[in-house]
Amino acid sequence: MTLAKHRAAALALAFAAVTGCSAPAPGSTPAAGSAPAAGPAPAPAAEGPCRLLAEGRVAFEAGGTNRVTFAIGEAYGKTSVKLTACVRVSGGYAEEWQADGFTGSEGFGKPGAVRVNSLLTPSGSYTVTEAFGREDPGTALEYHELAPSSRWGARPGDHYQQYFEGEGAWPDENLWELMEDGLYEQAAVINYNRPPDMEPQPGLSHAIFLHAGMEESWGCISTDLATVTAFLRTAVPGDRIVMGVEDAVFDASGTARG
Numbered sequence: 001m002t003l004a005k006h007r008a009a010a011l012a013l014a015f016a017a018v019t020g021c022s023a024p025a026p027g028s029t030p031a032a033g034s035a036p037a038a039g040p041a042p043a044p045a046a047e048g049p050c051r052l053l054a055e056g057r058v059a060f061e062a063g064g065t066n067r068v069t070f071a072i073g074e075a076y077g078k079t080s081v082k083l084t085a086c087v088r089v090s091g092g093y094a095e096e097w098q099a100d101g102f103t104g105s106e107g108f109g110k111p112g113a114v115r116v117n118s119l120l121t122p123s124g125s126y127t128v129t130e131a132f133g134r135e136d137p138g139t140a141l142e143y144h145e146l147a148p149s150s151r152w153g154a155r156p157g158d159h160y161q162q163y164f165e166g167e168g169a170w171p172d173e174n175l176w177e178l179m180e181d182g183l184y185e186q187a188a189v190i191n192y193n194r195p196p197d198m199e200p201q202p203g204l205s206h207a208i209f210l211h212a213g214m215e216e217s218w219g220c221i222s223t224d225l226a227t228v229t230a231f232l233r234t235a236v237p238g239d240r241i242v243m244g245v246e247d248a249v250f251d252a253s254g255t256a257r258g
Helices: 005-012 048-055 173-179 223-234
Strands: 067-073 079-087 092-102 124-133 142-145 150-152 164-166 186-190 209-212 219-223 240-245
Touching: 048 067, 048 079, 048 092, 079 219, 079 223, 092 223, 150 173, 186 223, 186 240, 209 223
Parallel strands: 067 240, 124 142, 209 219
Antiparallel strands: 067 079, 079 092, 092 219, 124 186, 124 240, 150 164, 186 209
């Protein structure tokens, strides 16, 4: 969720804060029913995050997955990020696309736990297994097409850190309203503070998504709609997103885990 929306909600609810959360677009998508033109296999990246990933110079566990997307900030306290999608090819990882985006309004948190309402985006390596939005763009992730009753659980209990449909209550997020505002037209769930990456802990940040909107959030990664759609169309359960400031994510010594 955007910072402005949360501030408005906070005033309306006696200053209680809701706690969820133009870039270069990826390459054009073939028209429906048409096959992409055959071309040469992509070559391994010669530089940048995909090359560093292939060299094992990522400080967080990349899980040996075929596709890893990086969201990299310049420094703590900065909110702009560069997104880079890497796919495994013979001899390393190739770069699929790059785009710009934003973190929470306080930038990235340092590696470790990030508390709710901190306005920080967690640093680390997290899987993606689930997504939601207006209409399934053709993703292999579990996908929820949003309805007026769609919610994201923010209260401790059965629905905490889960999609559900029902009336909900503060501070659950109304996903339909945020979609209508342009933020959750498409979104991927980043598995911070939720299975399968970790057991959910109330008090830590929740509702951490990669979503449309292209503005600072309360902890999500926000980019343009075309980028989120491209991400979803290639994603499979277990793909990873690696997030943080450059100096914390990449190990110049070459001794980090890949």
